[in-house]
Amino acid sequence: MPFQLFRGQGPIEQTVDLDERLARVDRSALQAPDRYMADEALRHAVDVAIYLRMPLLLTGEPGTGKTQLAYRVAAEFGLGDPLIFETKSSSVAQDLLYTFDALRRFSLAQVATQTMEAGQREAALDPRRFVRYQALGLAILRANDPAIAARWLPADSPRDALAPRRSVVLIDEIDKAPRDFPNDLLNEIDRRRFRVAELGDDYLAAPEDKAPIVLITSNSERQLPDAFLRRCVFHHIEPPDTERLKQIVAARLPEFIDAPLLMRDAIAFFQSIRSEALGLDKKPSTAELLNWLDAMTGAQADSDKPLGAQQAIAQAYLGVLCKTDNDQVAVRERLAQWHGA
CATH class of the missing domain: 3.40.50.300 (P-loop containing nucleotide triphosphate hydrolases)
Known part of the structure; x- marks a missing residue:
């Protein structure tokens, strides 16, 4: 299930250092020049x-x-x-x-x-x-x-x-x-x-x-x-095709290298919502796909399970992937019907 840092309601409890509650995540690969992949x-x-x-x-x-x-x-x-x-x-x-x-x-x-x-x-x-x-x-x-x-x-x-x-x-x-x-x-x-x-x-x-x-x-x-x-x-620079996306995700998020099922399914879903048929106001970018996968990883998504088996986590972080209300509605409906690539 999604992680929770901010409660947003109820009494204010004794302050807990936010840094202690945040997972220690090494995101250096996301920005590292040696992980850049030029075609x-x-x-x-x-x-x-x-x-x-x-x-x-x-x-x-x-x-x-x-x-x-x-x-x-x-x-x-x-x-x-x-x-x-x-x-x-x-x-x-x-x-x-x-x-x-x-x-x-x-x-x-x-x-x-x-x-x-x-x-x-x-x-x-x-x-x-x-x-x-x-x-x-x-x-x-x-x-x-x-x-x-x-x-x-x-x-x-x-x-x-x-x-x-x-x-x-x-x-x-x-x-x-x-x-x-x-x-x-x-x-x-x-x-x-x-x-x-x-x-x-x-x-x-x-x-x-x-x-x-x-x-x-x-x-x-x-x-x-x-x-x-x-x-x-x-x-x-053209948007990368599916194979290049797999290479980019594996380079930028090394945790998916040995357990790529969630990665493959998320990429297939990502490519499907970028299609002209869905008509999004703003198509999500490669950077937004990486952030979406990163957020799901932080929420303890199982990288060995497909996207459809982890709907709650995937739905919770659509704000990372889609940046307008209409797009979120359309993508949420597509995700609810998603059964894998």
């Missing part, structure tokens, strides 16, 4: 984007692994964690490169004028102190020789972190940004260079041999400009 077409797309030094634009349903690919690429090439820019509806192109804290500099200038000598004032108000490099800007900065990068950093910045290195940059959900955002990035994407207006007119560019690997995700909520698309390698 052949996606591998080719990554290869050609790196070879041509062009951004890789990824589309596909939410939950198909677009964002996680950046972690896999970074881990496989030993490049540390990816530098991530999470696009917002208010984002402008400069935000991907750097931000400048003009307000803090102005406030400090009022104090410096009254309390500091000329030399101290100049050092304290050095505009380089108020620049914060963001994902793509930081990747371009990191790619440069220390002597070049130092010109763009405060004089007292640590120099031990300036060795030239390649980075992976993830521009996540670019279709959330205003319409002008992609067009305003054409030069930076094409030439991998930018300038900080507050520091002058010189450009900082990434050397060819340390060009950042740029991945861009889109949920296809709107069409991106043609000029931007021309500068990208494009790949659409």
Whole structure:
């Protein structure tokens, strides 16, 4: 039967530490880069984007692994964690490169004028102190020789972190940004260079041999400009078929490797409700299937029994799989009639 943490009614009993009641579950495999499984077409797309030094634009349903690919690429090439820019509806192109804290500099200038000598004032108000490099800007900065990068950093910045290195940059959900955002990035994407207006007119560019690997995700909520698309390698991640789903689930939820009956039946059910015939408002994604199986495991579902034999547990956690009221009703009815693959 489903596990119970929250009672939601009756008298409030003596507080019990929630951490003591939660099962100790190792979910590292769900996010581990070494468990990521790219198909052949996606591998080719990554290869050609790196070879041509062009951004890789990824589309596909939410939950198909677009964002996680950046972690896999970074881990496989030993490049540390990816530098991530999470696009917002208010984002402008400069935000991907750097931000400048003009307000803090102005406030400090009022104090410096009254309390500091000329030399101290100049050092304290050095505009380089108020620049914060963001994902793509930081990747371009990191790619440069220390002597070049130092010109763009405060004089007292640590120099031990300036060795030239390649980075992976993830521009996540670019279709959330205003319409002008992609067009305003054409030069930076094409030439991998930018300038900080507050520091002058010189450009900082990434050397060819340390060009950042740029991945861009889109949920296809709107069409991106043609000029931007021309500068990208494009790949659409298709939802995995049944066999690949089995491989993905086994990799991400290792407890199903030796006892896969529930996994096979849950995948068959998952594929059946994604069919056009059921007409769901939002088809569940691979990530939601993994979470559903994870929740059922936490509720002590028997991985050696099919889904139909564990209706109570499967029904209890449909909110993980289906995200609208109409979808939950339709899937609940399908589950009640489910007799296995």
